[in-house]
Amino acid sequence: MTSASLGPQRIVCLTEETTEWLYLLGEERRIVGISGYTVRPARARAEKPRVSAFLSAKIDKILALEPDAVFGFSDLQADIAAALIRHGVQVTVFNQRSVAEIFSMLYQVAAMVGQGERGLVLIKEMQQQLADIQRAAAAVARRPRIFFEEWDDPHISAIRWVSELMGIAGGDDCFPELATRSLGKNRIIADGAEIVRRNPDIIIGSWCGKKFRPEKVAARPGWENVSAVKNRQLFEIKSADILQPGPAALTDGVAQLHRIVMDWNLQHG
Incomplete structure (x- = not known):
């Protein structure tokens, strides 16, 4: 009996x-249901039934799939997890909020499907990419x-792993004191004047699935003298690339952050 069969x-x-991670591991055959918000990889939406949103799920549809494991994220999905557990389903809820915790989650999932060694290879590749970016940013x-x-x-500022990735990419989070607060409601900046006061050089929008509108940001009252607005340093990174605490953020998301920072330095360094 192999570890994969266990x-x-x-x-x-x-x-x-x-x-996304199970696909990268080559273990997509194990997946019988996915979130309706899944866009990575694109083929998953065509191949797998969608059974949940983020805060809700079709419990009957999940049970009909006869899963022997359900993977969830954070206390935000606690009610879904509880409902499935009451039906006898094994549920593993991860709560990764930092870069280190994302890597830990990735290894745990890889080990659970008998791909610990393959997982470590991919993790080391991602860690090397981050190290290379951090080294370039230091210069x-x-x-x-x-x-x-x-x-x-x-206004809601960056969650912890995004704040950490900004640092790796070569920038400094304007609101580092909020980054460790796990819930969005606790990262609300009630007074936009505080953002103006901190005068960001770059503004990046990732509006959780809603298209970022730089012209609306630039038109906010009192924002005309913010450096990012004056210098047209307003950018979007899609939420699927940066706000999912998994492979995307550690590869595409941080790479986009780094390009923005490096381009800014070419203009203003």
């Missing part, structure tokens, strides 16, 4: 990052102040 064979992924003349806006009304 692990779960019918997995429902309630968020995108575990789906820049200046570190720009970055305001990362996770939502626009009200």
